[in-house]
Amino acid sequence: MSVKHPIIAVTGSSGAGTSTVKVAFEHIFYREGIDAVVIEGDSFHRYDRNEMREKVKEAERKGIPFSHFGPAANILDKLEELFRQYSETGTGQRRYYLHNEEEAAPWGQPPGTFTPWEPIPEGSDLLFYEGLHGGVVTDEVNVAQWVDLLIGVVPVVNLEWIQKIHRDCKSRGYSPEAVTDTILRRMHDYVHYITPQFSRTDINFQRVPTVDTSNPFIARDIPTPDESFVVIRFRDPKKFGIDFPYLLAMLHDSFMSRRNTIVVPGGKMGLAMEIILTPIIHEMMERRRREL
Numbered sequence: 001m002s003v004k005h006p007i008i009a010v011t012g013s014s015g016a017g018t019s020t021v022k023v024a025f026e027h028i029f030y031r032e033g034i035d036a037v038v039i040e041g042d043s044f045h046r047y048d049r050n051e052m053r054e055k056v057k058e059a060e061r062k063g064i065p066f067s068h069f070g071p072a073a074n075i076l077d078k079l080e081e082l083f084r085q086y087s088e089t090g091t092g093q094r095r096y097y098l099h100n101e102e103e104a105a106p107w108g109q110p111p112g113t114f115t116p117w118e119p120i121p122e123g124s125d126l127l128f129y130e131g132l133h134g135g136v137v138t139d140e141v142n143v144a145q146w147v148d149l150l151i152g153v154v155p156v157v158n159l160e161w162i163q164k165i166h167r168d169c170k171s172r173g174y175s176p177e178a179v180t181d182t183i184l185r186r187m188h189d190y191v192h193y194i195t196p197q198f199s200r201t202d203i204n205f206q207r208v209p210t211v212d213t214s215n216p217f218i219a220r221d222i223p224t225p226d227e228s229f230v231v232i233r234f235r236d237p238k239k240f241g242i243d244f245p246y247l248l249a250m251l252h253d254s255f256m257s258r259r260n261t262i263v264v265p266g267g268k269m270g271l272a273m274e275i276i277l278t279p280i281i282h283e284m285m286e287r288r289r290r291e292l
């Protein structure tokens with residue numbers, strides 16, 4: 001935790017919507033004039049695409065669980081080191097994982113490879129992480145301890161799988177069968193490393209469809225925002241001074257389902273994020289300015 005060099009992490013499974021949520025944060029940073037260093041969690045994978053495919057085959061031969069969700073396929077020690085260093089000094093190293101031709105072209109590298117490590121820009125106001133492991137804790141690392149605001153993006157799993165299948169087929173050139181195999185292969189690590197994070201998060205945004213998603217593997221399209229609600233759970237509402245009567249007034253058709261949980265129409269997810277997160281981030285920056 002740091003007042004001078006705060007860290008915000010948005011964590012969620014593959015296809016959960018963390019990249020989509022990142023855009024909402026970038027809008028808030030722009031409006032608040034905040035200089036945020038963005039870290040993409042995929043850049044802390046341990047292997048590039050070709051190496052990973054070989055490691056997957058090797059693990060399958062040995063009958064051991066192995067996936068991008070687990071510590072064996074990610075350099076989580078370096079992720080914790082980045083968070084610790086940034087938290088203490090506002091400095092660190094980052095790189096990018098290039099998923100497709102569009103991302104790879106500017107770097108002159110093939111898709112499925114990492115860019116070189118580079119120093120993060122100096123003078124940033126905060127570090128913003130988006131990826132799989134923003135709140136991960138294992139026997140070897142505790143990434144969560146360095147995070148000042150930890151957000152979970154956790155659509156109900158049938159919806160998450162629909163989103164992943166559609167995105168991986170449309171943007172990464174995979175077949176529905178290949179994505180389904182990936183989902184199956186990742187299940188052990190999903191249960192042991194991804195979902196436990198959502199008990200540590202400060203706020204979870206959980207999109208719940210109001211249309212049938214009973215068989216996510218044959219869904220023709222992703223349920224739209226208007227075909228869903230968003231369950232927003234606050235682990236400790238007092239920590240950030242959450243004003244539920246204000247939120248209920250601002251978010252039409254929202255309602256409280258528990259003392260720490262407000263439910264909003266799916267189409268209001270962006271507005272809900274803005275009116276919930278902006279004051280939290282604004283106060284974070286005020287505290288930083290007083291400390292500098």
Ligand SMILES: Nc1ncnc2c1ncn2[C@@H]1O[C@H](COP(=O)(O)OP(=O)(O)OP(=O)(O)O)[C@@H](O)[C@H]1O
Pocket residue numbers: 012013014015016017018019020021131132163164166167207222223224225269
């Ligand atoms: N709130 C939402 N409403 C409708 N569609 C969504 C929503 N969030 C995400 N999606 C869709 O789900 C798919 C996956 O979203 P996104 O790419 O943000 O996931 P991700 O968590 O970043 O995945 P990965 O970690 O694998 O990169 C995309 O097609 C995106 O358009």
Ligand SMILES: O=C(CO)[C@H](O)[C@H](O)COP(=O)(O)O
Pocket residue numbers: 013014015042048049068069097099112132172
């Ligand atoms: O989405 C991801 C997170 O789970 C991985 O970053 C992505 O799947 C990398 O694997 P590939 O090289 O096959 O795209």
